[in-house]
Amino acid sequence: MIQNLLDGVLTGAIVSLGAIGLTMAMHMLRFANFSYAELMAIGAYVALVFDRLFEALIPAARAAIGPLSLNWALAAALVVAMAATGLSAVAIDRLVFRRIRQRAGPLSMVFASFGVALILRNLITLIFGLKAQLYSQEIAFAVILSRDPLILIKPDQVFVLAAALALMLIFHLVLTRTTFGFALRAVAENPALAQVAGVRLSAMVAAVWMIGGALSAAAGVFYALTNHLAPTMGHNFLLPVFAATIVGGIGSVHGAVLGGFIVGIASGLALQIMPSGYVPAMPFLIILAVLLLRPHGLFGEEQA
Amino acid sequence: MSGPALTVTGLEAGYVRDLPVLRGVSLRLESGSLTAIIGPNGAGKSTLIKAVAGLVPVTAGRVLLGERDITGLRPDLMQGLGIAYVPQTDNVFRSLTIRENLALVLRRAPDRARRLAQTLAMFPPLAERPGLRAGALSGGQRQMLAMAMALAIGPSVMLLDEPSAGLSPKAAAEVLELARGLTGRGVSILLVEQNVRETLRLADHCYILAEGRNQIDGPAERLRGDPVVAEIYLGGRRVAAP
């Protein structure tokens, strides 16, 4: 029980990272982006490429950091992946979504995002193959916190949770302490007024994609670090990330974080209440429950 | 008053293609003047002011700021040029605090802290609790914050869209008096108002629009005495009164 809770928190941290960008993008661009979760896969695979590259170039970077399975090469690759994924998110918006925004309604965007997701997922398959891949073959062992009840925790897990929380904190500070953050919030609330207040809309849209892509990349790398890489990994997170976004309320960053943890913990505990085969439906049940009780999510506001 | 701060010539604009709301409007906003636009609902008053602010696509005509052509310029660049636009509703960011609202409009200003303090000092009710979320303000205070946000950038031209709408008569009068006072400091104000009487009392110059076109214009004093204007816009009470 406690173990499930702990594991749920870890999954929750990853889902939260994915949901932060989605909630902002959905709020600002007013459409449900089904291709969003693919950014996680892009990030994880970019990190894989650079991890291998750095390891080959600088053998010293192969040294693991403390008790973690993360090494310096991967840590550097993570940074590169965050930037690269952010840029690809901006590029996808420029190439596809912006054009469709100008021509057709928001629901065409929803469908276009289906198509984009399909293209991205299969491009990754084409380049990297379907095989499951790993950053490191080594298995990092869990530390026993308690024997009765049995509670185990992995150093990687602690690191991922800490890193995810740190990223969220940084982002929170940016939103609440910098005028750039004010501008982001302003655009989310009222794009026209934000423009009048001197905010360049297209720059903010790009910034949202950039941030969302970077956070998603981090989520993807953290996931792959504790699990493995597969072209379908983004797709597998689709429903959880959407669930977190909706639970938190579209547009609410804090809601997305909380929603991510709720979804993660609920999935962790799902096995306690339902047969294992039905667990994949859990995020959907959460979505449904929240929409019925609070149609605008926990922190969401009614949109005009 | 030296030359126009803003010149609009033959402006056509609208939200949907092939369906212009403005069908050729021209006006001049003299430097340091308070110029009002009045007219019936649907005449295109708000659209005119939005088109000037760059929020509605312009299909024909020109907008000049002084000598400079700013037709269809991006709204954020307009703000950079010293044009402050205050929309009628939703004119503050409700999820941001008073201070954050002001910091946002000042985010490119090098001396942000100083100007923020200056602006707050102009509006004591706002300065009392700068950490309050704008969503929690009353209608009058919100309008005040919107004006403060416009003033913070030290604008040369202000575009005000019905600043008195939804306010109590007292608050409405205060807002208009505030606008009037600003012209004394060299700010040129273009104002859309429903409150014709009050507007004609305060404004220097007045344009009357109907169906997206100029109808009548002239110095406010003259229009106050114009029988046609009285008939249409001032209730025509001389006719109806027993």
Added chain:
Amino acid sequence: MRPKALMLAAAALAALAGAARAQECTVKVGVVMPTSVDWGKPLAATTQWVAELINEAGGVDGCRVETILRDTQVDPKVGVDAARALVDLDKVQLLLGAVSSGVSMPILTSVAVPAGVMQMSCCSSSTRFTDLAREGGTRGLWFRTFATSNVQAALAAMAARDRGIGTVTILYKNDDWGQDIAKLVERAMAGAGVEVLGSIAITDGQPSYRAEVAEALGKGADALYLALYPKEGISVVREWISLGGTTRFIGTNSLKSDEFREAVGLKHLSEFVGTDTASPRVPSAANFVEAYKARFGTPPNGPGLANAFDAAAIALLAYHAAGRDAKGADIAAKVAMVTDPQGEKVEGTPEGLRRAIELLSQGKSVSFQGATGAVVFDRWGDVSAPGVYWTFAEDGIRELGYVPLEEVDAFVASLN
């Protein structure tokens, strides 16, 4: 307008196919396999390899075998369409495939059986096929070289019993094969006096199997039974090991893969016992491994490769026996002649196949000794097979022991 255009297009394609036929005598064989998924591709490659071997050995009734490979995308609609095009447009009388039962079944019921085409699958394991055959729904056109999961379940139970394992927890892939085998293993374990503490479904496409693994870990069983494919297997087993779970694993043949061995790491797999239905006592199986290595450069460590080899070889030999113009039912009728235990033993080597073709041409039956040993089909097109235990080794797979058919059958009988 539209149908006409389509007819024209189809006619043009048919003309192209006709042109190809004119060059020499060719026998077309349809292959419907999911080449767009990782585990499908080697199966298809193996099948094509068998066709080459047969061609080198003289071909089917003197004709060159031309395999037409179609991707099923593991989508029943796409698979059926592909099979249908093969049957209707290419006039194949023999379909090899598909892999998943969920694709093989609709192909069988809506294409092969109605058209009277023989279908031989390497890898579909669902008990649905046996049911269908019992009802007469397959009209004797259906065969599979993949033994029903009974054999592996029996082997797993015997392994647990023999190693003094008192309790196990089952993790199974949540598909038809996994659900089936999980149930069979539960029954077999009970029969062997091994207690099953829990049976947990692993649904693919989940972000994390942490909860499932933690759940299994909480059961505290002596050993873990794994009915998984490599992809989920890697995720689940790595998670399990990192949490300090026991490394006493019993696994199905689906985990026989280098990918799994490498990703989990050999050092954690020293106590792994795998089950399979192959028959390595027969030299033919070893020969297959060698030949495969020679052909593809890697050992045949993917699931179902040996079965795919035998499926294609038996089907093509039966085709040969039935003659180049044979219909599906004729080919199906000759399968018994290829797998006749009384017949001369022939292997799946170039020489063996040449010998088989020769004997079959003379009307003599043969006993085909394939990659999975001597395959014998029962009335429903199912094979029973002896068992083998295996484990992971430096260079791939090492066999641990052989369980003769009689022993397996005796154990299975003891359960009833």
Added chain:
Amino acid sequence: MIGVVSYLAFFLTMAGILAIAVLGLNLQWGNTGLFNGGVVAFFGAGAYGLMILGGRPEAGQFGGFQLPFPVALAGGVLLAALIAWAVGILTLRLRHDYLAIATFGVAVAFESVTRNAEWLTGGAKGLRGFHRPLEAAIGDPFLFSLAFLAMVLAFLAAVYLGLERLVRSPYGRLLRAIREDETAARSLGKNPARLRLAAFVLGSAVMGLAGGLYASFYAFISPQDMAPILTFQIWAMLIVGGAGNNRGAILGAVLIWAAWTGSGFLLARHAPAEFQLYTGTIQYIMIGLVIVGMLMWRPQGLLPERLAISQTGGEAARRSASRDLTGRETE
């Protein structure tokens, strides 16, 4: 030649079945503006409903009532409608994109049930044991396939004509009004929620019909048929054909299905062998590109929605003074 005809019959049967599902989606999306992200669930409900009602009994398995084909088919349609009704009541008041996510989730949940509820759906191994209507009576497989095609085309025609009548009737007028301005429609006494629910249920029932025909065609259904890719395929057909236009919906179904199968056919023949591992992947990318390209350059589809004005004053308007009330029908 008979082979070509036989394959064509097969192809058209499948395309026809898919076209029916696309018509159902067109009612929801094209005519009503409802984003159904879980088409496969309603398709599946029709299929499973048919198999459970019309199949043969099996030990430990609910269903197998061996009801006659029309009854079983109707039962499947009803099941799809019932699920749609329940889903609709819960989700139709949501924002549009929430609806897309909620229905997407419905499909995931539905697949989960088909995979796990073995007593009801046969679990992952699926349901079989259904006798195709008239198969035994006709005997010859080729004739049967033609007969089945005829039946599918008859259903397609019926659905097409029915939907066309609906769109041109006051019901269609109401749908268009609500799509254009919900507030105004409400102020005229119309209940958009009820109307949308009705359109959602009817559209889903049509998808259920397609699912029922699909299951009876294959005499087998399993969770593998419930993959989200079906939803995507049906959407692609509608987008390419032209949302809002029933003829476009049918055209889109035929074209996309032809492209999907045809590309497999051609790649199997002409792509180098080592390339073939990726044919499926490449197909997905191509379809994705077609969708995105379509939305970017021709969002209205090949056959755009005709903004048919279903009622005109006809002569009456032209000779308004005479107030001629016999304005001609414009059907």
Added chain:
Amino acid sequence: MTDGALLATRGLGRRFGALRAVDDVSIDVAAGSITGLIGPNGAGKTTLFNLLTGELRPDAGQVLLEGRDITAQPPDARFRLGLARTFQIPRPFRRMSVLENVMLAPAGQTGETIAGALLRPGRVRAEEARLRSRAMEILDFMTLAPLADHPAGQLSGGQTKLLELARVLMGDPRVILLDEPAAGVNPALTRVLIERIEALNRDGRTFLIIEHDMDFIMRHCDPIIAMAEGRVVFRGSAAAAMADQGLIDAYLGTPAR
């Protein structure tokens, strides 16, 4: 408060955040009257309309139609009960023809249900013919008949106001709420509109009209209700309103002197 009130409110209130848009409003609209609703911008007139028609839910109070509490009824139900409205900024169905706009309105059309449309084509046809003739009558009455086949999006501002009234008439309502019917309409069309309103009133229809055009209000409306800051500040005849200097100064503005 008269017993003859067809439409009434009791203690109606609605706030938006801190703003009390409508605050404890109790009004009566007598059957057969043309009641005028005046007040400065932001006085809560349109909010009151939205509360009357059900577009908004009140925080407090009741709406009564013929003494029956309809507070909980949604807008569509209120229309069917005989309470219809037009919008300040007209909302025609632009992509539908003028005739279709009007034919849409009647409730309970057989062809509006799926079953009716599919299964009773004969009846639908007959009903449509009847509706069409009635719609043409009304369009003729509103001088829009020549435009029947035109998309409503092509009408001028004034014509769409007429169309909205025609559309509403098709539902045969007892009370019609008009939100600034004359705003933005040229004088000729305004005259048509006024004539029609008065003719309909003679037929027994009740009107509640928001209007800024004081001339319009004073000439055609009686009684008059004035609102300011969400409250009712005056109730009485037009003559009484004119005599109330305090009202004029505070809320209606002082005429230029």
